[in-house]
Amino acid sequence: MTLFASMFKLFAGLAVANGLVREGTVPVNPVATIPLDKQYVPVIRNNKIVSYKTAYFGKIHVGMPRQQTFTVVFDTGSAHLFVPSATCNTETCTRHRRFFRNESGTAVDIDHDGNPVKKNSTRRDQVNIAFGTGEVTGEFVRETVCLSPHEPSTEVAPLGSAGKDCTELRVILASEMTKEPFMTFEFDGVLGLGLASLAVDPEFSFFGQMAKMNGLKEQTFGYFLSRSDSVPSEISFGGHDARRLASPLQWVPVHKPELGYWQLRLLGVIVAGERLPLCEEGDCVAIADTGTSLLGAPRAVTQRMHWLLARKVPENPAEIDCRTFPGPELIFQLEDGVNVTIGAEDYSRATGMRVLNNKTNSSQLICRASLLPVDDGEVLGPKAFILGEPALRKYYTAYDWKRQRIGFGLSVQPKPEEVPAEPRHSIYGAPPSGPPTPTEVVV
Structure with a gap:
């Protein structure tokens, strides 16, 4: 037995002893781990910042032999990859990186069914993709997409020779993009990681193509959100990062996978x-959505939830970061005895609300939850909750493509000494340090 094999066996044994993996399994190193940039966008009401929206995005590389690099949101709530096309000349597109079709040796123009566009054809199939906010219109190409950069070559390499982090994919080249959110946010496009049935065709599904064509030992991807802006959040493909786990992964089966969402049956x-x-x-459902910065709840219950999670701050300080002020728990009860428990440090708005009472000439500072009302939908129904950033920051999540399940484990947040000397990520629009000034409401 080699020294490496002995050390690996020892690590696996320690991991089992510490409960990070189940006995009989061996941790698999991810094929690629991508650091994520973070952007804060202020939410302004009555000329005051009341909260911030956030987005996380990382780099992918499109085309061969010379790759074109784009930043994308890795979104479990959608199922297609789109990037701006060089044919789009509006400001919404030109402020981002755009894909130049003539610079790629591997791009093939295709129709929606995957067949190559007929020579000299002047008509192209188009698609319109709508997101929670905004939409894009575009045409189709078949292209090589990689998670890591590869050195350019004078020859077009056959698919797969560049490594297991590349795959062939049907891609949408956006010829139109709405101003919101694409004028506001820095990311160029979106890479959907929803289940294959959410896509127009399975060949649009990035991870489905990775699993099918690349022989991944572990058909999972893992998602980690860092509490500190000094340490990057990450997404790992072809395995999960056991270093980010403080507790064992607890697996929950996907409910109605034919719908394409990473949704779970919610028992309470x-x-x-x-x-x-x-x-x-x-009969409620909870959807794990890496593209949503808030917790979502059916509109029918958000007012009651706000009331239950609100808390008065004694002594009425001039300012406070409500994420540091204690509050009640919010518990999502899933199948197989798994609970996702979220505390005030995760669900609270940082900014408090000061209620001014004109009749009594008094005021009261209140800390509130940050909840997104979810309207009835034909697909998701009236009882859908969304596990967005607050849940995904507390829990490391692993998405098992083959077994159609999600694993939840408490995340290990980096220690100060783990902050890299040279940052591997960027932060855009970070709010000022220190407690935010409360917003005021007169009653």
């Missing part, structure tokens, strides 16, 4: 000790 929701009647029959 407990808010500040009160069980919501909405989910008493066990």
Whole structure:
């Protein structure tokens, strides 16, 4: 037995002893781990910043032999890759990196069914893709997409020779992009990681193509959100990063995978000790969505949840970061006995709200939850909750493509000494340090 094999066996044994992996399994090193940039965008009401929206995005590389690099949101709530096309000349496109078709030796113009566009054809199939905010219109190409940069070559290498982090994919080249969110955010495009059934065709599914064509030992990807802006968040492909786990992964089966969403059956929701009647029959769902910066809840219950999670701050300080002020727990009860428990440090708006009472000439500072009302949808139905950034920051999540399940484990947040000397990521629009000034409401 080699020294490496002995050390690996020892590590696997220690991991089992510490409960980070189940006995009989061996951790698999991810094929690629991508650091994520972070952007803060202020939400302004009455000329005051009341909160921030956030987005996380990382680099991918499109085309061969000379790659074109783009930043994308890795979104479990959608299922296609789009990047801006060089044919789009609006400001919404030109402020981003654009894909130049004539610079790629591997791009093939295709119709929606995957067949090459007929020679001398003047008509191209188009598609319109809508997101929670905004939409894009574009045409199709078949192209090589990689998670890591590769040295340019004078020859077009056959698919797969560049490494296991590349795959052939149907890509949407956006010829039109709405101003929101693409004028506001820095990322160029979106890489959807929803299940294959969410895509127009399975060959649009990036991870589905990776799993099918690259022989991945572990058909999973893992998602980690850092609390510190000094240390990057990360997404890993072809395995999860065991270093980021403080507790074992607990697996929950995907509910109705034919819909294409990473959604889980929700047996109950407990808010500040009160069980919501909405989910008493066990027919609610929770969707793990890496593209959403808030927790989402059906509009029918958001007001009650806000009321239960709000708390008065004693002594009325001039300012406070509400994420540091204690509050009740929010518990999502999933199948197989798995609970996702979120505390005030994760669900709270940083900015408090000062309520001014004109009748009594008094004021009260209140800390509130940050909740996104989810309207009824034909696909998701009226009982859909969204596990966005607050849940994904507390829990490391692993998405098992083959077994159609999600693993939740408490995340290990980096220690100060782990801050890299040279940052591997960028932060855009970071809010000022120190407690935010509360917003004011007169009653």
